[in-house]
Amino acid sequence: MIKKIVIIGNGKIGNAILHxxxxxxxxxKNKDPLYSIDIYDNDSAKNPSGKxxxxxxxxxxxxxxxxxxxxxxxxxxxxxxxxxxxVVLISVTKGIDVKSKQTIDQLLEKNLKNPKYALLxxxxxxxxxxxxxxxxxxLASKDKKVFDQISKLFTNSKxxxxxxxxxxxxxxxxxxxxxxxxIVSMLASAEKGKNTRGYLCSKATEEMIEIMxxxxxxxxxxxGTSGLGDFFATVSCGYSQNRxxxxxxxxxxxxxxxxxxxxxxxxxxxxxxxxYKKLPLLSLAEKILIENKNTKTxxxxxxx
Numbered sequence: 001m002i003k004k005i006v007i008i009g010n011g012k013i014g015n016a017i018l019h020x021x022x023x024x025x026x027x028x029k030n031k032d033p034l035y036s037i038d039i040y041d042n043d044s045a046k047n048p049s050g051k052x053x054x055x056x057x058x059x060x061x062x063x064x065x066x067x068x069x070x071x072x073x074x075x076x077x078x079x080x081x082x083x084x085x086x087v088v089l090i091s092v093t094k095g096i097d098v099k100s101k102q103t104i105d106q107l108l109e110k111n112l113k114n115p116k117y118a119l120l121x122x123x124x125x126x127x128x129x130x131x132x133x134x135x136x137x138x139l140a141s142k143d144k145k146v147f148d149q150i151s152k153l154f155t156n157s158k159x160x161x162x163x164x165x166x167x168x169x170x171x172x173x174x175x176x177x178x179x180x181x182x183i184v185s186m187l188a189s190a191e192k193g194k195n196t197r198g199y200l201c202s203k204a205t206e207e208m209i210e211i212m213x214x215x216x217x218x219x220x221x222x223x224g225t226s227g228l229g230d231f232f233a234t235v236s237c238g239y240s241q242n243r244x245x246x247x248x249x250x251x252x253x254x255x256x257x258x259x260x261x262x263x264x265x266x267x268x269x270x271x272x273x274x275x276y277k278k279l280p281l282l283s284l285a286e287k288i289l290i291e292n293k294n295t296k297t298x299x300x301x302x303x304x
Contacts, residue, residue: 003035005153006056008075009066010041010048013092016126017064020135023157035061035153054082062088062153065104069095069260072104076111088146089117090139092124094174094230095260096267103171105140116146119167121174121226123233124159125240135159138226140170162225169217173227176211178242178261179268180204181234183285185246188235190299200281201235207279214275249288253295265289 005021007014018039025033040056041047049056057063057079067075072093083089089112091104102110108117122137129135139161141147147163154161164170184200205228212219221227234240245259255262269276269286276282284302287293 002033003061004059005035005037005062006060007039007064007066010039010046012126014039014066016129017066019130020154020157020159024153024155053078058082059084060087065091065093069093069097073097073107076107080112088149089115090120090150092120094121094178096175096264098263098267101267101270105167105171118146118150119170121170123230127239132158136225138162138164138170140164140167142167166218166221169221170226172217173222175264176208176222177227177231179265180208181231181242182246182261183281184235185243186250187299189247189250204281207281250295
């Protein structure tokens with residue numbers, strides 16, 4: 001019997017995951033499909049099969065959560081009663097649930113009983129995946145067997161996967177890359193030179209390492225593919241949502257579009273407590289994003 005894969009979220013990243021999976025869909029010997037794929041979205045216009053969510057996830061062997069952090073908890077609650085005992089969940093979300101202040105791994109563990117899951121995190125821009133460019137990610141799971149199961153789904157695709165058992169460290173490193181990509185993009189809008197951007201990236205890296213240490217997590221994770229690798233890709237990419245938001249905040253004083261970094265920031269500083277006040281970039285972001293002080297004035301003070 002062929003395996004069943006379900007992708008929840010028919011947006012850019014959901015389509016990119018589908019694109020990668022399709023590269024490994026068929027058995028090269030006899031051309032038979034190795035698994036079936038359903039893609040579900042709450043928007044009926046983006047729900048090609050017309051199936052309900054429970055119809056999709058029922059009997060699924062793998063479920064990819066390709067949705068923003070602000071929808072993740074509800075999605076977990078909606079599907080939990082329909083999931084098979086041995087189903088494997090894979091989340092590509094890089095954020096914090098605003099209400100509970102929990103990262104995605106914590107949401108999965110709190111709301112599901114003994115879940116088998118992994119976090120997929122790294123430089124994986126959907127646009128480049130759809131253009132058959134290489135992408136790279138850490139596939140973090142506490143169980144190496146889960147990593148092996150998932151990695152087989154991408155055998156013939158152009159994504160390079162690394163294993164990590166430090167799931168929470170990977171989740172936090174992904175949050176930090178979003179937050180700091182937004183902050184660096186905001187400041188770099190004031191001083192557009194490459195020298196300034198290089199300086200800011202180095203300072204952001206220092207702060208990410210300090211945060212990982214303060215949370216008693218392996219700081220090397222923040223220097224790897226799910227941290228620094230994804231951070232550099234984000235701050236250098238014009239179609240990054242976090243970069244767009246940072247630039248818009250500098251230009252307009254506020255953002256009209258959401259991003260994971262923007263929504264995660266208040267939760268991050270609450271998790272850190274007073275420790276964040278020793279970090280210049282986070283302290284500056286607090287003045288602008290929380291205290292609503294004038295963006296350009298505060299940035300000028302920072303550079304002075």
